[in-house]
Amino acid sequence: METHLRLGPRTLTVSLVPEGDGYAATVDGAAHRVARLAAGPRTTAAGGATVEELALEVDGRPHRALVARIRDRVLVAVAGRVWTFESGEEARGAHGAAGSGAVTAPMPGKVAAVLVAEGDVVEVGQALVVLEAMKMESTLAAEVAGRVTSMRAVAGASVAAGDVLVEITPA
Amino acid sequence: MKTVLIANRGEIAVRIARACHEHGLAAVAVYSEADRGAPHTLAADRAVPIGPPPAVQSYLSVEALLAAARSAGADAVHPGYGFLAESAAFGRAVEAAGLTWIGPPPEAIATMGDKLAARATVARAGVPLVPGAEVGGDAAAAARRLGFPVLVKAAAGGGGKGMRTVASEAELPDALAAAGREAEAAFADGRVYLEKLLVRPRHVEVQVLGDRHGTLVHLGERECSIQRRHQKIIEETPCPVLTPRLRAEMTAAALAAARAVGYTSAGTVEFLLDAEGRFYFLEMNTRVQVEHPITEWVTGIDIVAAQLRVAAGAPLGFGQADVRARGHAIEARLYAEDPAAGFLPSAGPILALREPAGPGVRVDSGIAAGGVVPVEYDPLLGKISAWGEGRATAIARLLAALRDTAVLGPTTNLAFLQDVLAHPAFRRAETHTGFLAEHFATWQPGGDEAVAALAAALALARPATSAGEARGRAAAPTPWETLGAWRLGS
Numbered sequence: 001m002e003t004h005l006r007l008g009p010r011t012l013t014v015s016l017v018p019e020g021d022g023y024a025a026t027v028d029g030a031a032h033r034v035a036r037l038a039a040g041p042r043t044t045a046a047g048g049a050t051v052e053e054l055a056l057e058v059d060g061r062p063h064r065a066l067v068a069r070i071r072d073r074v075l076v077a078v079a080g081r082v083w084t085f086e087s088g089e090e091a092r093g094a095h096g097a098a099g100s101g102a103v104t105a106p107m108p109g110k111v112a113a114v115l116v117a118e119g120d121v122v123e124v125g126q127a128l129v130v131l132e133a134m135k136m137e138s139t140l141a142a143e144v145a146g147r148v149t150s151m152r153a154v155a156g157a158s159v160a161a162g163d164v165l166v167e168i169t170p171a
Numbered sequence: 172m173k174t175v176l177i178a179n180r181g182e183i184a185v186r187i188a189r190a191c192h193e194h195g196l197a198a199v200a201v202y203s204e205a206d207r208g209a210p211h212t213l214a215a216d217r218a219v220p221i222g223p224p225p226a227v228q229s230y231l232s233v234e235a236l237l238a239a240a241r242s243a244g245a246d247a248v249h250p251g252y253g254f255l256a257e258s259a260a261f262g263r264a265v266e267a268a269g270l271t272w273i274g275p276p277p278e279a280i281a282t283m284g285d286k287l288a289a290r291a292t293v294a295r296a297g298v299p300l301v302p303g304a305e306v307g308g309d310a311a312a313a314a315r316r317l318g319f320p321v322l323v324k325a326a327a328g329g330g331g332k333g334m335r336t337v338a339s340e341a342e343l344p345d346a347l348a349a350a351g352r353e354a355e356a357a358f359a360d361g362r363v364y365l366e367k368l369l370v371r372p373r374h375v376e377v378q379v380l381g382d383r384h385g386t387l388v389h390l391g392e393r394e395c396s397i398q399r400r401h402q403k404i405i406e407e408t409p410c411p412v413l414t415p416r417l418r419a420e421m422t423a424a425a426l427a428a429a430r431a432v433g434y435t436s437a438g439t440v441e442f443l444l445d446a447e448g449r450f451y452f453l454e455m456n457t458r459v460q461v462e463h464p465i466t467e468w469v470t471g472i473d474i475v476a477a478q479l480r481v482a483a484g485a486p487l488g489f490g491q492a493d494v495r496a497r498g499h500a501i502e503a504r505l506y507a508e509d510p511a512a513g514f515l516p517s518a519g520p521i522l523a524l525r526e527p528a529g530p531g532v533r534v535d536s537g538i539a540a541g542g543v544v545p546v547e548y549d550p551l552l553g554k555i556s557a558w559g560e561g562r563a564t565a566i567a568r569l570l571a572a573l574r575d576t577a578v579l580g581p582t583t584n585l586a587f588l589q590d591v592l593a594h595p596a597f598r599r600a601e602t603h604t605g606f607l608a609e610h611f612a613t614w615q616p617g618g619d620e621a622v623a624a625l626a627a628a629l630a631l632a633r634p635a636t637s638a639g640e641a642r643g644r645a646a647a648p649t650p651w652e653t654l655g656a657w658r659l660g661s
Contacts (some may be wrong), residue, residue, distance in 0.1 A: 014628040046520040065626035068522040068579040077577035081618040134516035
């Protein structure tokens with residue numbers, strides 16, 4: 001069985017072939033010997049997520065994983081670290097090219113200050129908007145150089161996560 | 172004093188409810204609409220709704236909190252930390268309503284809460300100050316006199332809010348404006364002042380505890396140099412570099428500062444310590460501190476219980492000679508934030524949670540699986556602390572505990588905390604308030620990606636939800652959903 005897992009800009013290809021009491025596995029071509037040692041019940045969590053605990057052995061070393069699946073996302077906690085993979089069909093294709101000209105609110109909050117105006121030419125990393133969320137100010141910076149073609153952020157206004165605040169047409 | 176209203180949320184509200192129960196007091200929780208069914212409401216004997224999610228309409232509303240106290244028959248109020256804990260006006264309002272205020276005298280809060288008044292007061296008591304200046308008139312000239320870099324700080328500040336580092340005169344106007352805005356939003360007081368920025372100082376603070384019968388003791392120091400955005404994320408006690416002589420000087424200065432305002436209850440006097448062993452008063456936090464567990468670890472003194480006793484008018488029950496520290500304790504603060512993206516706060520549902528346990532491990536948690544981290548409040552999820560006979564053991568225990576912890580849902584700083592504790596410079600105790608900026612500015616979460624990918628693939632390969640599981644899902648809501656409905660109907 002082959003699984004495609006998108007991790008940020010990269011896609012990992014994992015294959016599992018049953019062999020003996022475990023699997024002969026590869027992750028992006030690298031071979032591993034894997035066994036499922038134990039699996040807890042699969043429970044339902046908030047938003048229709050499913051959660052399960054897995055004990056697995058990878059190349060002779062035991063690991064304890066907590067896995068949550070929600071829609072196409074697979075969140076895995078192992079050894080105090082968390083990975084968020086995207087599975088499903090879209091994981092095959094590269095999408096979400098880095099450095100978009102649309103600057104979105106990463107979380108709900110309030111616009112504390114607007115630092116550039118429509119028509120301004122901005123550099124990569126230039127501060128555009130100050131957002132106040134969870135009692136702290138965060139600065140949203142330009143990911144691409146170009147001209148500000150739309151400024152939708154208004155100081156004092158509340159914004160939702162994902163709202164497009166600024167649009168930059170790359171130079 | 173029989174029933175304590177806890178005017179707070181999250182892990183500290185859970186902590187206070189436990190202390191109340193241990194001492195035969197009833198605990199009343201309050202909650203905003205964003206916190207219905209949250210762990211702190213379940214830790215209390217009763218939970219009272221106080222308003223909509225925005226803090227100004229709930230946890231910061233004196234009117235709503237006093238109404239909740241009346242309706243629940245509470246005769247005392249514990250403010251926790253943050254929110255109204257350092258509001259002298261709230262303390263006075265509680266007392267005016269005929270209730271017991273579990274905290275220092277409101278006058279002491281007012282003096283220490285105004286950083287400018289605090290500096291003047293402790294200077295008169297002989298406590299050394301960081302050189303500073305008021306901003307009235309020509310701020311640039313004042314900053315030049317101090318010499319760059321300078322720090323812009325909120326007069327009403329605390330917790331790193333309304334604070335900005337300014338390296339050069341060109342940055343000053345923006346920093347003054349931003350700090351003023353943040354201070355206005357956080358404290359409804361936009362006044363700021365300047366302080367000389369010391370080079371590579373350590374943050375060392377002294378815990379004090381006083382009763383109304385003239386006893387005032389210190390419980391030793393904590394080093395809290397590991398900070399981001401001027402907020403602590405790792406704290407330890409004792410401070411690895413304090414000599415007995417320096418400890419005696421700093422604790423004496425802390426007691427002098429506390430005495431200067433007639434302090435009672437629990438409080439913390441914060442200092443900066445430079446490489447030459449000179450220390451300077453920073454501010455006094457007139458409340459229980461987030462990092463109080465590490466002092467409890469080494470002294471065996473329950474600080475929240477002491478607050479309850481003192482508020483009830485009882486003597487502390489011990490003197491300075493009875494306070495002895497043993498071993499080493501370290502705390503890590505678990506925040507919903509992304510250290511790889513400028514510590515941007517994170518929020519949303521907690522899909523799964525595993526909390527650690529083990530010898531010498533303590534968890535102060537304010538979250539539960541099935542709960543939600545609201546966007547409205549500080550993103551502190553909980554604190555994990557560890558004790559050991561020595562510093563190396565405490566670090567090892569805390570690292571193991573963090574490794575055993577799992578939070579799925581919001582992004583957290585869990586991996587970051589482990590990497591800081593494991594860093595050679597941290598192990599050598601070469602810490603200062605710029606430690607994270609120096610060593611972790613370009614941090615990325617590492618780890619064994621292949622193992623995680625294999626675990627994901629195994630979970631995906633597992634047979635689809637069985638008929639039994641599907642039935643279970645339809646018929647049996649999670650305990651959390653059940654509790655939510657029960658709370659709605661109660």
